[in-house]
Amino acid sequence: MFVSSRVRLLIVGSVSVWLSACSSNSHPGRALHGFDYLNAKTSAPLVVPAPYPKPQIARDYEIPALKPNYRYTQWVGSKVNIQPPEQIIDLVSGELQVHNQQPAYMFEHSSAQSKAQTQQWFITILRAYTRHFGGNLVQQKADPLTFSSGMLTEKRHIDNGFFDSKDIVFKSKFTYEVNVSQSGRSVTLTPHLLYYRRDPREYEQLTNQIKHRLEIKELNRVIAFVANYQHTHKARTMQSKAMSVAMRSIDLQMQNNEGVATLIAKASVPETIRALEKALSVLGFKITAFVSEAGKMTVDYDQPSSSKLADYGVKPVQLGEDKYYLTIGGNDGNTQITISDDDGVLSPARLNKIYPALKHLLATMSKPQS
Numbered sequence: 001m002f003v004s005s006r007v008r009l010l011i012v013g014s015v016s017v018w019l020s021a022c023s024s025n026s027h028p029g030r031a032l033h034g035f036d037y038l039n040a041k042t043s044a045p046l047v048v049p050a051p052y053p054k055p056q057i058a059r060d061y062e063i064p065a066l067k068p069n070y071r072y073t074q075w076v077g078s079k080v081n082i083q084p085p086e087q088i089i090d091l092v093s094g095e096l097q098v099h100n101q102q103p104a105y106m107f108e109h110s111s112a113q114s115k116a117q118t119q120q121w122f123i124t125i126l127r128a129y130t131r132h133f134g135g136n137l138v139q140q141k142a143d144p145l146t147f148s149s150g151m152l153t154e155k156r157h158i159d160n161g162f163f164d165s166k167d168i169v170f171k172s173k174f175t176y177e178v179n180v181s182q183s184g185r186s187v188t189l190t191p192h193l194l195y196y197r198r199d200p201r202e203y204e205q206l207t208n209q210i211k212h213r214l215e216i217k218e219l220n221r222v223i224a225f226v227a228n229y230q231h232t233h234k235a236r237t238m239q240s241k242a243m244s245v246a247m248r249s250i251d252l253q254m255q256n257n258e259g260v261a262t263l264i265a266k267a268s269v270p271e272t273i274r275a276l277e278k279a280l281s282v283l284g285f286k287i288t289a290f291v292s293e294a295g296k297m298t299v300d301y302d303q304p305s306s307s308k309l310a311d312y313g314v315k316p317v318q319l320g321e322d323k324y325y326l327t328i329g330g331n332d333g334n335t336q337i338t339i340s341d342d343d344g345v346l347s348p349a350r351l352n353k354i355y356p357a358l359k360h361l362l363a364t365m366s367k368p369q370s
Contacts, residue, residue, distance in 0.1 A: 104190040112184035169199040252359040261351040263337040272335040279361035297326040314357040
């Protein structure tokens with residue numbers, strides 16, 4: 001089969017990008033499409049004990065090979081590994097499918113509550129994906145749900161030495177068919193290539209073979225983006241949860257049980273301890289010993305800084321002793337604190353000298369200071 005010089009150069013140029021990505025030191029053997037996967041080194045290698053055979057490498061994501069008589073077959077097709085790195089499995093799961101002879105990918109969405117929720121989830125990601133490459137996601141049909149991508153532009157730097165480095169711009173247009181299962185547990189994406197151009201050269205003819213290869217590449221690029229999006233979203237969610245915990249005000253109450261005073265904080269033990277350490281420092285207490293497993297804390301009392309007290313709006317505490325012992329424990333989101341000296345647990349009258357200041361500080365020290 002005769003292959004035009006333009007087609008040959010385009011394929012070789014495209015594959016050069018893939019090979020440069022595959023030869024990356026940080027992600028060896030993987031074509032990354034410019035996305036930041038989780039570092040492959042964080043994934044523990046699979047150890048298969050004898051006599052069990054090692055699992056075979058999945059071929060689902062392989063770019064279809066060109067015809068055998070093509071002179072550059074050693075650099076394309078099955079020789080180019082574009083399988084998704086194993087470290088994205090925790091973030092993206094699914095399988096490659098074929099719909100009406102078109103390559104498609106079924107994304108699993110196990111946390112889905114409804115079909116509408118999954119549809120909104122995926123369209124949000126797809127819109128972010130097209131925007132990332134300069135496109136604009138526009139709905140074309142409702143049944144089946146179909147979108148146009150707009151013009152997607154990707155700039156890649158080809159470094160083949162000092163005299164042969166250049167930037168190549170790839171432009172493409174797709175329509176995306178999106179099918180969400182009734183349960184919402186899966187969504188299938190089928191891309192249809194409409195236009196492809198490599199600046200400054202353009203394909204004279206998009207054969208079915210080349211079109212199929214480019215649609216497989218597009219699926220891999222979307223999978224990569226979904227993985228990156230999920231990873232970023234997960235990190236933001238964890239950060240948001242951490243911030244909400246840090247910003248939560250801790251309510252402190254004092255209980256009098258037959259002359260024995262106890263403090264009850266409406267928060268977990270770790271939250272309470274973090275706020276308590278800051279509050280005690282403001283009030284002039286220095287922690288000299290803390291055994292977290294036993295919940296035992298020893299503090300020495302000294303005259304606090306009057307300016308520091310004023311900054312937090314509390315008055316000086318006068319207890320008359322220099323060493324105190326705190327016992328801290330709890331469950332069900334509540335933390336119990338008892339304070340004692342060498343004579344025993346403090347009476348309600350003595351504890352009340354420090355309680356108002358502690359109550360105020362635990363409600364404020366648990367919040368970030370501006």
